[in-house]
Amino acid sequence: MxxxxxxxxxxxxxxxxxxxxxxxxxxxxxxxxxxxxxxxxxxxxxxxxxxxxxxxxxxxxxxxxxxxxxxxxxxxxxxxxxxxxxxxxxxxxxxxxxxxxxxxxxxxxxxxxxxxxxxxxxxxxxxxxxxxxxxxxxxxxxxxxxxxxxxxxxxxxxxxxxxxxxxxxxxxxxxxxxxxxxxxxxxxxxxxxxxxxxxxxxxxxxxxxxxxxxxxxxxxxxxxxxxxxxxxxxxxxxxxYMGLPCAVISRFSATNFWEQARRYQATIVYAVGAIPAMLFNQPPDPRDRDHSVRMIWAFMTPGRILEAFEKRFNTTIYDGLGQTECGRVYINYPPIRKPGSLGLPYEFSDTKIVDDDDNEVPLGEVGEICVRAPSIMLGYFKNPEATEQALKGGWLHTGDNGRMDEDGFVWFTDRKKDVIRRRGKVISSFEVQDIIGAHPKVLEAACIAVPSDLAEEEILAAVVLRPGVIPPEPEELVAWCKERLAYYKVPRYWIYRDRLPKTPSLRIQKFILRQEIKVDDAVEIPVTKEGEEIRRRVKA
Known part of the structure; x- marks a missing residue:
C-alpha cells in the first residue's frame, strides 16, 4: 500500500x-x-x-x-x-x-x-x-x-x-x-x-x-x-513525554467532574467537544471555582458559552480540532483567539482550502480543509483506494468543509457529506444546529437533509430538550431561528428526540439519524421568504 x-x-x-x-x-x-x-x-x-x-x-x-x-x-x-x-x-x-x-x-x-x-x-x-x-x-x-x-x-x-x-x-x-x-x-x-x-x-x-x-x-x-x-x-x-503524573478516570460524570479534579489536584484536563457544554449545563455550585484546573482541552466549544464557561469556572478552554488521520492541527486559546473558529494551524503544520477539483480557493471562500502535519496516518488498512483519495496531491483531505480568514484562522462549516443544498444555496448544518442549540430550552440539536418535493433538499431538525423544561411548540423554535438565520436556512421539519446517536468522541452520527428518522413523523412548518408560516402535521 x-x-x-x-x-x-x-x-x-x-x-x-x-x-x-x-x-x-x-x-x-x-x-x-x-x-x-x-x-x-x-x-x-x-x-x-x-x-x-x-x-x-x-x-x-x-x-x-x-x-x-x-x-x-x-x-x-x-x-x-x-x-x-x-x-x-x-x-x-x-x-x-x-x-x-x-x-x-x-x-x-x-x-x-x-x-x-x-x-x-x-x-x-x-x-x-x-x-x-x-x-x-x-x-x-x-x-x-x-x-x-x-x-x-x-x-x-x-x-x-x-x-x-x-x-x-x-x-x-x-x-x-x-x-x-x-x-x-x-x-x-x-x-x-x-x-x-x-x-x-x-x-x-x-x-x-x-x-x-x-x-x-x-x-x-x-x-x-x-x-x-x-x-x-x-x-x-x-x-x-513530559514526565508528568496522569490520572485516569474510569468514566466521565458531569456531576463528579470537579470533585475528581480536586481529588487529583489536576491542572490539565483532556476532554472532547460536548463535555464543556455538559459541565456548563450543571446547576451552579459554590465550589465551581474551587479547583486547580488551569486548562481544559476541547474542540469546537460553542462560542456562545466559551467566555461564560471560563468566567464561571475560572479556567481556560484551549480549543481546536483534529481527527484520527492527523491528530490535532489547530489551536485556539488566549491571548490570540477567535471564539467559534478552529483556531490557527499549530507550528510545523500547513493548511489550505480547496474546491472539488482540488484547486485552492481564495481567502474567505468555503472548501475542503486539507493539511500537512508532523502527525499524519500512514494510510487506511487494506484500503488503498481510500488512502489515495485521502492523501491525493500530498495533502490530507479531512472531509471537513471550512474557510480561512485574513488572519489565518480556520472556520469549520460542516462535514463535507453533511452539507445541505436548498433553493440553490449551500447550507451548513453545523451553523443551523448551533443556532437551535442556543435556545434556552434546547440541550442539543442535529440537522440533516431530507428529500424535497420540488428539487434539492429540505432541512430536518432533530432536537433534544433540556431536562425538566416544558416542551416548546415547534413554532417557537422556528421564530427563534427566523430572528437569527436567513429564511432559507430555517428547518422545514421538526422532531423531538430523547437522545442523539453519537460516536465515542461524542460526535453526532448523522448517518444513523437518517436511518432512524421518518419525515412522516415530523412537524412541517414551511417558511417563505416573507416569513409567512403554515403549520401542518404530516401524517404520522
Missing part, C-alpha cells in the same frame, strides 16, 4: 526533534523519572518504572504466544491501569495496538476484529461473552482476560503477566513502523482503519507540550475513553 511517506512534505519534519519509537521513549522515561508517579487510578498509582516493567512483561508474553512484528493485537478494556500497560506492552512487542470501543457489539465488533485480522485480544471477564459471540477461539488465536475465565483457551491476565520476563524485548523498530490501528469514529458509516506510526504517537505527545505550555508542576486528568485518541495521544503520551 502506498503510504503517507510516499508524498514528500506531507508528513512534516520538526527541526531538531529526537524521533524515537514509543517503547524507546518509555524506556528513556523509566530511567529519567524512575519512581516518580505516572499513572493514577482511584487510590493507587504506578511509577514510570513500574509501567515500563509491566509493558515488558506483556510484550514478552505476547511474543511467547507467537505475536510477531506488525501483527494486530486488540485491546478491549475500559479505562483502567491495565489498559495503559497493554498499550505499551503491545507496541513494545513490535505489534500494532488495536484499541476497540468497549460498547461495540455484534456486527460492528465483528467488523473491526475481522477486518484488522487480529489473533490476540486483551480484555476482561464481563466483556468476554460479547467477544465470543462474534470471534471464535481456535488454533493461532488467544484471549488474555483480566479476571480470568472458565472458557477453554482463555488465558488469565495475572498468570500471563507473572510468568513473563521483565527483560526489555528490544524488538527492532523504526519510527515509521505502524504502532496503532485506529478505526475512525464512524460519524458517516462503517469506520476505516487508520494506521498510526510510532513517529505519529511520539510527536503527538511532544505537541501536547509545545501547544499547551506544560510545566513540571502540571498534573493531567483523563476523562475520555482510552480507546479514543484524545486520551491516548494527548494524555498518556503527553504525560510520558
Amino acid at each position: 502506498k503510504t503517507s511517506l510516499a508524498y514528500p512534505g506531507l508528513v512534516k519534519v520538526v527541526p531538531g526533534f529526537n524521533y524515537i519509537t514509543v517503547p524507546e521513549l518509555l524506556r528513556q522515561k523509566a530511567t529519567e523519572c524512575g519512581d516518580m508517579p505516572y499513572i493514577l487510578f482511584e487510590d493507587d498509582s504506578w511509577t514510570f518504572r513500574q509501567v515500563f516493567e509491566s509493558a515488558n512483561r506483556i510484550a514478552n508474553g505476547l511474543i511467547s504466544l507467537g505475536v510477531k512484528k506488525g501483527d494486530r493485537v486488540a485491546v478491549i478494556l475500559p479505562n483502567c491501569p491495565e489498559h495503559v500497560f497493554a498499550f505499551f506492552g503491545v507496541v513494545t512487542s513490535g505489534a500494532v495496538e488495536l484499541p476497540v470501543n468497549i460498547d461495540f457489539r455484534g456486527k460492528e465488533l465483528a467488523y473491526v476484529l475481522e477486518h484488522a485480522e487480529t489473533n490476540v485480544i486483551i480484555t476482561k471477564t464481563d466483556l468476554l461473552p460479547h467477544i465470543l459471540e462474534v470471534w471464535k477461539l481456535g488454533p493461532g488465536r488467544s484471549i488474555v482476560c483480566i479476571g480470568g475465565s472458565d472458557v477453554q483457551g482463555v488465558i488469565s491476565y495475572d498468570d500471563f503477566v507473572e510468568k513473563s520476563s521483565l527483560r526489555y524485548p528490544n524488538v527492532a523498530l523504526d519510527v515509521d513502523d505502524p504502532a496503532g490501528l485506529i478505526y475512525t469514529s464512524g460519524s458517516t458509516g462503517f469506520p476505516k482503519g487508520a494506521l498510526i506510526s510510532h513517529r505519529y504517537k511520539v510527536v503527538f505527545g511532544a505537541i501536547t507540550d509545545w501547544s499547551y505550555r506544560l510545566s513540571p508542576r502540571d498534573r493531567i486528568m483523563l476523562i475520555t475513553p482510552l480507546f479514543h485518541g484524545v486520551a491516548l495521544w494527548h494524555g498518556i503520551m503527553g504525560a510520558l
Whole structure:
C-alpha cells in the first residue's frame, strides 16, 4: 500500500526533534523519572518504572504466544491501569495496538476484529461473552482476560503477566513502523482503519507540550475513553513525554467532574467537544471555582458559552480540532483567539482550502480543509483506494468543509457529506444546529437533509430538550431561528428526540439519524421568504 511517506512534505519534519519509537521513549522515561508517579487510578498509582516493567512483561508474553512484528493485537478494556500497560506492552512487542470501543457489539465488533485480522485480544471477564459471540477461539488465536475465565483457551491476565520476563524485548523498530490501528469514529458509516506510526504517537505527545505550555508542576486528568485518541495521544503520551503524573478516570460524570479534579489536584484536563457544554449545563455550585484546573482541552466549544464557561469556572478552554488521520492541527486559546473558529494551524503544520477539483480557493471562500502535519496516518488498512483519495496531491483531505480568514484562522462549516443544498444555496448544518442549540430550552440539536418535493433538499431538525423544561411548540423554535438565520436556512421539519446517536468522541452520527428518522413523523412548518408560516402535521 502506498503510504503517507510516499508524498514528500506531507508528513512534516520538526527541526531538531529526537524521533524515537514509543517503547524507546518509555524506556528513556523509566530511567529519567524512575519512581516518580505516572499513572493514577482511584487510590493507587504506578511509577514510570513500574509501567515500563509491566509493558515488558506483556510484550514478552505476547511474543511467547507467537505475536510477531506488525501483527494486530486488540485491546478491549475500559479505562483502567491495565489498559495503559497493554498499550505499551503491545507496541513494545513490535505489534500494532488495536484499541476497540468497549460498547461495540455484534456486527460492528465483528467488523473491526475481522477486518484488522487480529489473533490476540486483551480484555476482561464481563466483556468476554460479547467477544465470543462474534470471534471464535481456535488454533493461532488467544484471549488474555483480566479476571480470568472458565472458557477453554482463555488465558488469565495475572498468570500471563507473572510468568513473563521483565527483560526489555528490544524488538527492532523504526519510527515509521505502524504502532496503532485506529478505526475512525464512524460519524458517516462503517469506520476505516487508520494506521498510526510510532513517529505519529511520539510527536503527538511532544505537541501536547509545545501547544499547551506544560510545566513540571502540571498534573493531567483523563476523562475520555482510552480507546479514543484524545486520551491516548494527548494524555498518556503527553504525560510520558513530559514526565508528568496522569490520572485516569474510569468514566466521565458531569456531576463528579470537579470533585475528581480536586481529588487529583489536576491542572490539565483532556476532554472532547460536548463535555464543556455538559459541565456548563450543571446547576451552579459554590465550589465551581474551587479547583486547580488551569486548562481544559476541547474542540469546537460553542462560542456562545466559551467566555461564560471560563468566567464561571475560572479556567481556560484551549480549543481546536483534529481527527484520527492527523491528530490535532489547530489551536485556539488566549491571548490570540477567535471564539467559534478552529483556531490557527499549530507550528510545523500547513493548511489550505480547496474546491472539488482540488484547486485552492481564495481567502474567505468555503472548501475542503486539507493539511500537512508532523502527525499524519500512514494510510487506511487494506484500503488503498481510500488512502489515495485521502492523501491525493500530498495533502490530507479531512472531509471537513471550512474557510480561512485574513488572519489565518480556520472556520469549520460542516462535514463535507453533511452539507445541505436548498433553493440553490449551500447550507451548513453545523451553523443551523448551533443556532437551535442556543435556545434556552434546547440541550442539543442535529440537522440533516431530507428529500424535497420540488428539487434539492429540505432541512430536518432533530432536537433534544433540556431536562425538566416544558416542551416548546415547534413554532417557537422556528421564530427563534427566523430572528437569527436567513429564511432559507430555517428547518422545514421538526422532531423531538430523547437522545442523539453519537460516536465515542461524542460526535453526532448523522448517518444513523437518517436511518432512524421518518419525515412522516415530523412537524412541517414551511417558511417563505416573507416569513409567512403554515403549520401542518404530516401524517404520522
